[in-house]
Amino acid sequence: MTRALKLYEGLLSAFALIAGALLVWLMVSILISVTMRNLGLQPFPWLFLSGEYGLFYLTMLGAPWLVRKRGHVHVELVTAMLPARAQAWLSRAVAAACVAVCLLLAYAGYELVRQDIARSNFDVRAYFTPKWWLTVAFPVSFGLMALEFARFAVGPARMHSGEAGIHE
Numbered sequence: 001m002t003r004a005l006k007l008y009e010g011l012l013s014a015f016a017l018i019a020g021a022l023l024v025w026l027m028v029s030i031l032i033s034v035t036m037r038n039l040g041l042q043p044f045p046w047l048f049l050s051g052e053y054g055l056f057y058l059t060m061l062g063a064p065w066l067v068r069k070r071g072h073v074h075v076e077l078v079t080a081m082l083p084a085r086a087q088a089w090l091s092r093a094v095a096a097a098c099v100a101v102c103l104l105l106a107y108a109g110y111e112l113v114r115q116d117i118a119r120s121n122f123d124v125r126a127y128f129t130p131k132w133w134l135t136v137a138f139p140v141s142f143g144l145m146a147l148e149f150a151r152f153a154v155g156p157a158r159m160h161s162g163e164a165g166i167h168e
Contacts, residue, residue, distance in 0.1 A: 019062030109138025
């Protein structure tokens with residue numbers, strides 16, 4: 001089981017690194033596009049499309065890693081006022097609700113990918129790109145986020161610290 005966990009953690013880290021690289025690519029592609037426009041040139045069609053896909057993929061690939069690191073946004077104002085037992089219960093209840101929502105979205109994403117493949121849907125803006133190349137990120141990302149939230153719902157760690165304010 002330890003090997004499987006290491007592979008899983010490696011997958012999350014790889015997704016986070018890809019998301020970081022995509023963020024750098026977005027900066028570079030915007031710089032290239034703006035420079036070309038200022039020089040009176042028409043930016044390459046793939047430049048805009050890669051930026052759109054990059055923005056989507058960096059969000060989807062980085063999200064499970066952020067959940068693992070508790071890097072997502074949540075407000076501790078309510079949990080900070082509760083007694084320790086209530087804090088623990090509320091934190092686990094919120095994590096369980098997040099698992100349910102993520103599983104629902106993962107299933108909806110799976111259905112979307114299945115339909116895109118069955119119907120041979122394409123994104124036809126700059127190039128003919130199979131739509132499932134884009135939509136496959138939904139079930140993968142939300143499925144991984146469901147696993148990460150489940151760690152907080154049933155594992156020893158809690159999602160909320162119970163401390164209001166910024167603690168970095």
